[in-house]
Amino acid sequence: MISxxxxxxxxxxxxxxxxxxxxxxxxxxxxxxxxxxxxxxxTWIAELVSYxxxxxxxxxxxxxxxxxxxxxxxxxxxxxxxxxIILKSKDVRNIIDLDSDINYIIHAAANPxxxxxxxxxxxxxxxxxxxxxxxxxxxxxxxxxxxxxxISSGMVYGSQPxxxxxxxxxxxxxxxxxxxxxxxxxxxxxxxxxxxxxRTQHRLEIVNARPFAFIGPYQLIEKPWAINNFIRDxxxxxxxxxxxxxxxxxxxxxxxxxxFWMLRIxxxxxxxxxxxxxxxxxxxLKDLALKVSNNFSPxxxxxSRNGAESDATHxxxxxxxxxxxxxxxxEIKIDVDDALRKTIEWNKLLV
Amino acid sequence: xxxxxxxxxxxxxxxxxxxxxxxxxxxxxxYSIAAEAAKIxxxxxGHGNGLGASSLQVGLxxxxxxxxxxxxxxxxxxxxxxxxxxxxFATINKDLKIAIEIGVDLVRVASHCTxxxxxxxxISFAREKGKEVYGVLMMSHLASPELLVExxxxxxxxxxxxxxxxxxxxxxxxxDVTERIEALVNALSIPVGFHGHNNLGFAIGNxxxxxxxxxxxxxxxxxGFGAGAGNTQLEVLVAVLDKLGFETGIxxxxxxxxxxxxxxxxxxxxxxxxxxSIVSGLSGVFSAFNKPVxxxxxxxxxxSRDVFFELGRRxxxxxxxxxxxxxxxxxxxxxQKVK
Numbered sequence: 256m257i258s259x260x261x262x263x264x265x266x267x268x269x270x271x272x273x274x275x276x277x278x279x280x281x282x283x284x285x286x287x288x289x290x291x292x293x294x295x296x297x298t299w300i301a302e303l304v305s306y307x308x309x310x311x312x313x314x315x316x317x318x319x320x321x322x323x324x325x326x327x328x329x330x331x332x333x334x335x336x337x338x339x340i341i342l343k344s345k346d347v348r349n350i351i352d353l354d355s356d357i358n359y360i361i362h363a364a365a366n367p368x369x370x371x372x373x374x375x376x377x378x379x380x381x382x383x384x385x386x387x388x389x390x391x392x393x394x395x396x397x398x399x400x401x402x403x404x405x406i407s408s409g410m411v412y413g414s415q416p417x418x419x420x421x422x423x424x425x426x427x428x429x430x431x432x433x434x435x436x437x438x439x440x441x442x443x444x445x446x447x448x449x450x451x452x453x454r455t456q457h458r459l460e461i462v463n464a465r466p467f468a469f470i471g472p473y474q475l476i477e478k479p480w481a482i483n484n485f486i487r488d489x490x491x492x493x494x495x496x497x498x499x500x501x502x503x504x505x506x507x508x509x510x511x512x513x514x515f516w517m518l519r520i521x522x523x524x525x526x527x528x529x530x531x532x533x534x535x536x537x538x539x540l541k542d543l544a545l546k547v548s549n550n551f552s553p554x555x556x557x558x559s560r561n562g563a564e565s566d567a568t569h570x571x572x573x574x575x576x577x578x579x580x581x582x583x584x585x586e587i588k589i590d591v592d593d594a595l596r597k598t599i600e601w602n603k604l605l606v
Numbered sequence: 607x608x609x610x611x612x613x614x615x616x617x618x619x620x621x622x623x624x625x626x627x628x629x630x631x632x633x634x635x636x637y638s639i640a641a642e643a644a645k646i647x648x649x650x651x652g653h654g655n656g657l658g659a660s661s662l663q664v665g666l667x668x669x670x671x672x673x674x675x676x677x678x679x680x681x682x683x684x685x686x687x688x689x690x691x692x693x694x695f696a697t698i699n700k701d702l703k704i705a706i707e708i709g710v711d712l713v714r715v716a717s718h719c720t721x722x723x724x725x726x727x728x729i730s731f732a733r734e735k736g737k738e739v740y741g742v743l744m745m746s747h748l749a750s751p752e753l754l755v756e757x758x759x760x761x762x763x764x765x766x767x768x769x770x771x772x773x774x775x776x777x778x779x780x781x782d783v784t785e786r787i788e789a790l791v792n793a794l795s796i797p798v799g800f801h802g803h804n805n806l807g808f809a810i811g812n813x814x815x816x817x818x819x820x821x822x823x824x825x826x827x828x829x830g831f832g833a834g835a836g837n838t839q840l841e842v843l844v845a846v847l848d849k850l851g852f853e854t855g856i857x858x859x860x861x862x863x864x865x866x867x868x869x870x871x872x873x874x875x876x877x878x879x880x881x882x883s884i885v886s887g888l889s890g891v892f893s894a895f896n897k898p899v900x901x902x903x904x905x906x907x908x909x910s911r912d913v914f915f916e917l918g919r920r921x922x923x924x925x926x927x928x929x930x931x932x933x934x935x936x937x938x939x940x941x942q943k944v945k
Contacts, residue, residue: 370730373760374723435756436763477734479765484733491736498767499795560767562796562820 256604260331263601264472267511268306271588275515276311281522283313285401288357290347290390291364292319293327296406296466298473299514300361301334308339315339318354321364322346330473331605347386353393359521362390363406365446367439370479376438383442384449391453391461402460404521405450409467409533409574410440421537421575424465424529447529454527462524464517467533467574470594471510472601481540482507485547486599490606493555495548500561501541504571506534509594512587519583531574534587546592550599608853612823614712614770614799615641615840616650617868618678619690620825620832623654623894625874627667631677633872637828638681640864644857646840648686648712650825651678654833654894655924656690656716658701663927671701675708686711690742691732693717693724694925698731706735714770715761716742718923719749722757726764733765740799740823741766745923747777747890751789758790758798768797768823773812774924776805776835776887780815791820799823802838804830805887807879809838810846817852828868829876834886834893836877841865885911889918898930906934913937 272279287304289297297319307313317340319327324342328335335342347364365383366372372379387405394400412428419426430440450461468480476487481497482505488495508516513532520530538546544557579585589597618637622629634651641649651674653659653667660667667674679687687710696702702713713732715725725741732739741761746754758769771786783800790798800816802809802825813824826843830836844856869876882896891899891914899917903910916933 369763370726370765373763374726436759477730479730479733479763484765487734488736496738496767503795560796562791562794562798562822 257331260601260604261333263597264302264332265306267597268303271511271515272303272306276307279307279518279522282315282359282518284315285358286316286318286354286356287359287361288318288320288353289361289363290320290386293321293324294363295469295474295510296363296513296517297321297361298327298330298332298334299471299510300517301340302332303511303514303518305334305337305340317341318343318357320345320347348382348389350389350393353397355397356399357397358399358401360390360394360400360403361406361517361521362387362403365406365443367408368478369439372439373435376435379438380442383446387446387449391449391459394459395453395457400459402462402521402526404517404524405446405461405463406517407447407463407465407529408439408443409465409531409572411444411447411465413440414570415572421535421573422531423575424531424578460526462520462526463529464520464532465529465574466513467531467572468505468507469510469513469533470507470598472598473510476602481505482543482547485544486602489547489551489555490602495544495555495557497540497544497557497559498561501539501544501559503540504537504573505540505543506537506573507591507594508532508534508587509589509597512589516579516585519585520579523583525582530579531576532579533574533576534591535574535576536587536591537571537573538591546595547599550595608851610822611817611847611852611854612647613840613844613854613856614648614650614688614823614825615646615827616690616825616837617827617831617840619650619652619656620654620827620837621872622652622667623833624831624836624877626897627653627660627665629668629872631669631673634674634677635681636871637864637868638678640860640867642682642685644860644864645855646685646861647855648688649678649682650688650690650714651675652689655695656692657705658696659692664925672704672708675705675710679709688712688714691715691728693728696728698728702728702731706732706737710737712738712740714740714742715766716744719743719746719754719757719771722760725761729761729764729766739766740768740770742770742772744772745774745892746771746786747773747775747782748921751786754786755789755793758794762794762796766796768799769794770799770801770823770825772801773803774892775890776803776809776883776893777890778802778808778812779806780808780811783812783815784819787816787819787821797822799825801825803832803834803887803893804837804877804879805835805883805893809836810842813838813843814846814850828865829873831868831873831877832893834896835879835883882910885914889914891917891922892924894924895927895930898927902930902934906938908934908937
């Protein structure tokens with residue numbers, strides 16, 4: 256079963272890299288540190304690099320740093336057993352020193368789970384703010400460091416205004432800093448500001464990625480997001496329960512594609528610039544539930560459970576990715592149907 | 607088209623408070639059969655304080671959680687079987703897993719109104735098991751509308767599919783309910799509900815105020831069978847809702863039959879608004895404290911009304927029953943100081 260799961264991931268990597276691996280050559284023979292290295296983003300980037308090593312002789316070394324990096328050993332992946340991958344268990348806030356030969360850093364240490372934001376807001380703030388400061392401070396000592404990719408969040412924009420069809424990087428955003436549901440967004444905004452400070456004071460090369468919504472293997476279906484819940488409900492035989500208004504609009508990017516975009520931004524993104532990462536193709540939760548259900552037989556029923564009609568219930572959250580396209584030639588290759596099919600196939604095997 | 611209100615009936619759970627948690631399997635069976643026949647959408651079953659709560663401190667139940675739930679499950683086919691879960695009383699491994707194995711449909715995870723953080727693991731676990739999950743904020747009169755919204759948003763983030771606020775002490779006036787439900791409805795994207803108690807005679811009025819303010823789920827029990835002065839009386843509520851033009855999907859005649867049966871077979875005394883209950887409502891003390899307060903006040907030779915008002919001043923909540931002894935003891939020693 257694990258070998259089949261690994262095959263699926265390799266097929267995903269092959270699909271995304273076949274015609275474009277050459278664009279990633281700058282990381283050949285380089286050492287990359289990924290903080291939050293065992294999370295969804297870190298794991299997918301590691302899978303892509305591992306595939307490049309195996310199939311294109313990239314000889315790229317990876318250090319995956321996480322509070323419990325050994326957790327990757329129980330994931331259905333061979334990442335924990337590869338000679339080019341070092342697992343380092345450490346809280347990013349407590350970093351004492353970094354390997355002196357590190358060439359690139361991807362800073363992905365943060366927990367996007369909004370349950371954690373509600374229950375442990377102080378820890379969320381501390382990890383993002385002090386974790387970013389601690390990492391950048393130690394980075395100033397690295398002689399061979401080329402660039403840092405700070406994984407921020409699309410949440411830094413706050414709610415998407417109705418008049419915008421999608422959110423461009425130039426939108427300054429609007430977050431109510433006094434609300435508890437702004438904890439993650441405000442922390443990520445501060446994280447970007449800390450990056451700006453290190454750019455100017457220490458001349459570090461830092462680029463920000465602002466991720467939106469993703470789907471794919473390694474994203475736990477227990478996470479409290481609509482698409483995960485729809486898949487989990489369906490795997491359990493249904494019904495799919497849509498919480499809130501079914502007209503809520505989101506968009507979803509597949510894991511392998513996200514990882515490719517992140518590496519491209521790391522390599523070719525301009526220091527001081529911000530890049531949205533996500534799918535620009537909107538889909539309502541109602542349509543999403545329908546698409547998920549179509550992957551199962553018998554078809555699970557779809558129930559709606561919404562409160563009162565309000566602005567919050569009609570929200571949309573779609574990135575504008577024109578800059579990624581114009582500056583880096585990035586485009587979506589895996590549509591939501593394919594992303595769902597792949598994710599569901601992987602999760603069915605896992606279950 | 608008539609607007610719908612979802613009725614959740616905790617007769618076999620809140621009612622357990624009224625009989626010191628002594629509901630028998632036979633009583634649970636007969637009311638479950640009647641509730642199923644009346645098409646009551648949700649029937650909540652268990653110890654008064656919910657799953658895993660049977661204990662010396664809050665009262666030992668006559669039968670185990672398993673027996674209660676299995677008995678009800680056998681007879682509830684179309685009606686959903688609900689449970690009340692207070693983290694601390696109910697643990698995931700020892701209690702919730704078993705309840706889910708037995709086949710409960712709805713898990714209502716409750717906390718004191720300012721402690722929603724405690725519900726994260728239980729809500730998440732029940733959702734992961736594919737169960738329908740509500741978040742319940744108890745003693746909600748002790749929190750401002752703004753604070754209730756914050757706590758409800760936490761529960762929503764954990765995966766709660768509806769939020770119920772409980773007037774556990776029967777302390778609300780309709781305007782209090784309107785203010786809180788409106789705030790919740792405006793801030794949440796999931797349905798909001800109300801659970802009333804009748805200490806000040808407002809259980810029905812508060813429930814309709816909640817509906818007017820946007821609530822779509824209302825708790826009510828047969829004859830108001832529940833803690834203290836009792837809950838919102840189910841058969842009256844359904845009649846009133848019908849008159850107001852709301853649809854509940856309940857068979858009214860069969861509901862009246864179920865209430866008659868409940869009065870005859872499961873209630874020693876039909877709840878009334880006793881003097882103690884009025885004081886409990888006025889002082890904002892949890893309705894289920896009536897019996898221990900009466901008993902302990904008698905033991906220490908103090909006026910139970912004084913005990914209630916002192917407990918209310920201290921904002922005592924369920925689980926702090928031992929404080930009743932402290933208050934009664936202090937009153938007996940230093941009556942003027944405590945007053």
